[in-house]
Amino acid sequence: MTVTLNPLYRFETLVVGAANRLAVTAAKAVAESPGTVYNPLFIYARPGLGKTHLLMGIGHAARAINPRLAVEYLTLDDFVEAFHAAIAAGHGEAYRKRFLDVDVLLVDDVQFLTHRREMQAELLRLTDALQTANRQIVLTSDRPPAEIEALDERLIRRFAGGLIIDVSAPDYETRVAILRRKAEERRAGFATGVLEAVAALGIDNVRELLGALNRLIAFQAVSETPLGPEQARRLIGGEQSVSAPPEPRDEFSEFLSEVTATVAQQVDAWRTEVSAAILRWTGEGFRTGQLERLLEQDMVDDPERDLRAFQADVERLQAMQAEAAELAPDLAGSAGFRDPGDMAAAEALLARAREGAHPPPAPSPLWRLEDLLEVPDTRMALEAARVVAEEPGVRYNPLVIVGPSGVGKTHLLHAIGNRLTAGASGPVACLSAPELTGELIGAIDRDAVGAWRARYRRASALLLDDVHLIADKDRTQDELFVLFNLLFESGRQMIFTSSLPLAELAGVEARLRTRLEGGLVIELPPLDREVRERVAARELDTRFGNMDPELAAYIGSRPAESARSVQLLVQRVMEAAELGEGAPSARLAQEILDPAPAAPTPAGKPAPRSSGVVAPSTGGARSREKMVWEWPGIGDRVLEEWR
């Protein structure tokens, strides 16, 4: 179907005169940057004035500039024929798709679209698709679009939206130039004045002019004497006067087609603007359904207003997206912020982000204030906790809980946190200092420190466990300092725990330490025997329904530095009882917790003093760490098992 470009039809072989200068300029511009300058380009001219030459010239030039471009030339008849063949074969869609891959589509002789509604619709669809994809379409016709009978007005508009340009008949000088160039190409020499005489005959159809030249060449080839101007005039002129009576110009039609093109261009200028906006916003990843619907209308009251409104919506979406990304980095590329036609969805998404779809870590609900044992040593701490829970940020801000590991600092911290959460307007942030540092490192890594800060700045209270572990973490201290001031000034409660007395905090900046000291510092002392006994009794009672005071007293007498350790002792005894080693009693407990011979350790180390509790007393993450280090080397273990 596709016709190969005629190698002779190039811009270099085209004689440019006043009549076609504009068209050639436009054609060259199109060849240099297809799809961007004049799209579609519509060239019309009477037959024989070089339309096809121009069209193929575009193809050659475009290919010369970018050899990878897919250039296709075909006449409308080819187009129609192929379409019918494709439809008949049931390949209509394939036919359409085939053209969508063409970068420069050159369609010759579109005047034959007259009364072909189906083909017009097809061409309209193709023109739109190519334009949208920034691919070039160039069409030629022997008359302006408005004069192609029964041509769909939408097509006329599309053509007017690009550039409609005509090639008129060459003037005398151009005709001489054409004759000379062609004579030169044929290596034919003529006497002075011969070509001028032929040009003066007024043959303004280039094809006929070349026909005349052929006659001259043929005549001269068989003639013994060189052809003279007068002879040439008689040879060509006699025939010319009969064969081509000058066509009367239809000035009104020319006027009308120009007016049509101008009006279409002006009235439909908004279409170009809207189309450009669609391209722009689609390119930036926004959905443009609203604008596309505008294009479907024949007339829009105020397209400028619609475009402005659309742009305003896009800007709002961008702002919302930026805010959401600050709050929740994973919302950064969310499609919810890409459709100006659905602002509600975007607003809902932002609202979710604002409400803390990604809040800071919350206190663990397992730890309740009621579960803390009130003894003289802990009374002050519990009282302070109640005050803080009732009036956060008012009396003791910050509250700093100091005490060795395992005395219940974390329990107290989370317990207050849970109380605060119940009455708080915003999220209560409750985490350990190492977690805070870890999050900050992650945020720096994602380049989302702003979002990270925002999470904590929105918190209604900040509860930081193990604040002593921020020692030497300069950046964490900086951030905590700023956060501290911000929360403090806005009257939001802060609670810290530390295993070290504040005065002994090394590696913590003075400005931060003094701020901690500025609140209420309370101490939780190590558990004494009485407390351990009460913890054991309560654990036995609440978890196992066992009220044996002797058992509780025995467990309480065991060395244990934390309530957790006491609970673990209780658990071990009760599990042993369940496994059939006897009824739970002080005796059984003694057997379980203090067996007579100590098993040798595989690593050959002397057995540590055992309290019967698996975890060493330093508690928490550090104790687990220790256990890992104390494990035997894997080689030792394998050897032992093999034996």
Next chain:
Amino acid sequence: MSLVNFTAREITCKIVYYGPGRSGKTTNLQYIYGRVPESRRGRMVSLATQTDRTLFFDFLPLELGSISGFSTRFQLYTVPGQSYYNATRKLVLQGADGVVFVADSQARRFDDNLESLQNLQDNLLAQGVDVRQMPAVFQYNKQDLPSDLILTHSEMDDALNFRSVQSFEADALHGHGVFETLRGLSELVLKRLAAGTAVA
């Protein structure tokens, strides 16, 4: 007067041919009339004296049909050139969307051209129209006369065309330059459509 009426989907362009008496304004309209298919042209109204001088004005409505969904209509008017018909000229000029100034290229009509051009500017100003904003072209008519009687295109430009608007040589009697002039002005007028200067 509205150039574009979006509600009624109409485009109406009022074009006035202005210039000194006997410069060829009516001839322009007559030539156009002769070239327009009957279906497209309204009746040309010409109120002329016995000596064929325009007494009131000529009016030629052109129906260009539906363009881009707009029923498009051009109304061509001429004004009487003689200086004592200024009231009629003012009336005709009202609501004009564009002006063709038809100048007589004969050297002896030099002053008449200038006087008429001055009169056009005065009348536009009197209607509160900024001359610089009004789409206008010049037509130097009677260029077919012997060269010793007329001024050339560039001489005419030097004399009249201070704003360097488009100008056309013409021989209105034989139609040379008539449609070129109309096309030139029409384009200027219609290009204002998008500028939103004349929205209903």
